[in-house]
Amino acid sequence: MNILLVDDDAGFNFLNSRLLRRLGVIEHLFVCDNGAKALKLIRKLKSNQNSIPKIILLDIKMPQMNGFDFLDSLQEMDLEMKEEIFVAMLSSSVDPTDKLKSYAYPQVIDYIEKPLDAGKFFTTLHKVRNKQNVQKI
Amino acid sequence: MNHEVTDHLKEGFQIISKDWRYVYLNDAVVVHSRFKREELIGRKMVDVYPGIEKTKMFEVLEHCMENHLSANFENEFEYPDGLKLWFELRVQPYDDGLIILSIDITSRKNNEVLRSGYVKELESLIDYTSHHIRQPVTKILGIKGYAESGELSREDLLKLCEILNKSILDLDHVTRNLTERMLEVKAKTQAVD
Structure with missing residues (x-):
């Protein structure tokens, strides 16, 4: 499974990349340090169905384009596979309003409080697979 | 109208005639007005407070006067010296004029x-x-x-x-x-x- 990690913090990107690779479920891991770069990457990959990331782990508080701005742009993007891309917010915020706002977006399947760990990631993965099975039916 | 009861109410009570003159003011309104009672009775509102006719509050009062309607609203009143106080106002038609009840809600x-x-x-x-x-x-x-x-x-x-x-x-x-x-x-x- 291809995963896209979007976070402006280099420390988190290092930790999360290492953790995700250790779990051994990733085919390809993309890392972007802001929302604009992530959108650019998705546009670039959209012609190739197999390379499109299926899970986006998205930070909220980022300069230039924050997580919610990214989600707004993703919703507006002309993309055939959009319903097959699942977003898990990955944030340090414990403010319930951030969580509520996140779940208002149809792509958001999970809200993970940092730090990411194996248990949290597999919970998200489980939710994604359940959703994929429903889509197949 | 017997004013014995209204004279000493904590709530301001005033009667304005159809031509916008002060007909009656109880003690609380006199205190709020920052004038003496004799400086107000018989005088027009616009003469006591020049420019009041351009305020949103006066617009509501005019509407009530013309259409014999009631209204409740909150208003920030600016005195000629710049002091601003908030009042809750209840306006009711009375004969050809208006009764205005007011409470200082600045605090x-x-x-x-x-x-x-x-x-x-x-x-x-x-x-x-x-x-x-x-x-x-x-x-x-x-x-x-x-x-x-x-x-x-x-x-x-x-x-x-x-x-x-x-x-x-x-x-x-x-x-x-x-x-x-x-x-x-x-x-x-x-x-x-």
Whole structure:
């Protein structure tokens, strides 16, 4: 499974990349340090169905384009596979309003409080697979 | 009308004639007006308070007068010397004029403004805590979790130390900042008290 990690913090990107690779479920891991770069990457990959990331782990508080701005742009993007891309917010915020706002977006399947760990990631993965099975039916 | 009851009400009570002259004012309205009773009775509102005819309050009064309607509203009244007080006004048609009941709500309004200011400060502190303080804390927790989850190479170890070092410095910075901001809020609160 291809995963896209979007976070402006280099420390988190290092930790999360290492953790995700250790779990051994990733085919390809993309890392972007802001929302604009992530959108650019998705546009670039959209012609190739197999390379499109299926899970986006998205930070909220980022300069230039924050997580919610990214989600707004993703919703507006002309993309055939959009319903097959699942977003898990990955944030340090414990403010319930951030969580509520996140779940208002149809792509958001999970809200993970940092730090990411194996248990949290597999919970998200489980939710994604359940959703994929429903889509197949 | 027998004014014995209305004269000493805490609520302001005034009667305005159809041609906008003060017909009756109880003691509370006289205090609110900052004039003497004899300086008001028989005079037109627009002569006592020049420019009042351009205010939103007067617009409502005119509407009530012309259409024999009631209205309840809150109004910030600006006196000629610039003093501003908030009043809750209840307007009722009476014969060809108006009865206006008024209560000074300045203190309540000021409290509302203060409370709204505190809520904004609090929201800003929640946002700061939730994002800026939690950030280095969760990173330190992440380092701990990653270190416990398997073997670490020397390269990993060096990188983790680097991240840990940065997180500690960030935490130092944001907690100092938070303390400064909380002291500012405390100073503002004390200034109000």
